[in-house]
Amino acid sequence: MCTMCEPTAPFKLTHSSSLDDYLSNNQVWSSNMQQTYPTLFTEYNSKGQDPHTLFIGCGDSRYNENCLGVLPGEVFTLKTVGNNINTGDLTTMSTLEFSVIYLKVNKIVIMGHTDCGAIKSCSDSNVYNNLSSNLHQYLKPINDLINEKRPELSELNEHEQMKQFSIYNIKKQYKTLTEIPLIKEYLENEKLEIMTLLYNVDTGLIEPVVC
Structure with missing residues (x-):
């Protein structure tokens, strides 16, 4: 079995991860950030x-x-x-x-x-x-x-x-x-x-x- 292809806690992606995996991880990260810091993207990062x-x-x-x-x-x-x-x-x-x-x-x-x-x-x-x-x-x-x-x-x-x-x-x-x-x-x-x-x-x- 390819150990590099299997997720290993606590890591989220592997050598065999696809673009969809990356996009899915990003969606989860973005959602978590917005819940924790509701104004970070809209009021700060979006303005420079x-x-x-x-x-x-x-x-x-x-x-x-x-x-x-x-x-x-x-x-x-x-x-x-x-x-x-x-x-x-x-x-x-x-x-x-x-x-x-x-x-x-x-x-x-x-x-x-x-x-x-x-x-x-x-x-x-x-x-x-x-x-x-x-x-x-x-x-x-x-x-x-x-x-x-x-x-x-x-x-x-x-x-x-x-x-x-x-x-x-x-x-x-x-x-x-x-x-x-x-x-x-x-x-x-x-x-x-x-x-x-x-x-x-x-x-x-x-x-x-x-x-």
């Missing part, structure tokens, strides 16, 4: 967006801005592999400019997570060296960071090392972000606050990362 936060996270399917307890309309989102902030990438840079200059968010959240596939791939040279060409190039800064920091973590077990590598990566992305002229200007003028956080996939809880 005014987000307060840009959320920069990993593309991992196990977390997103919803872990902050927010509703649609509160958070603009950028998700990349390994929550990597690549200043040479037009998507990343245009997202920063759009959210800060035009949407006027006053907070940016950089949130990494435990059990990160990008971190684990870069921590194993055999895996990293056999990645597809684009991923190998894209993850090189994270791979370099892990190779630099690895000697400091020799006394930790593998689970603790992976978590610490994720924390180091959050700090690296923070440094990259704060060196971007636009972000630096907004920080200096106190128009922007940056929060650095780690999401724990085994509890759903977030913890602050001091940069």
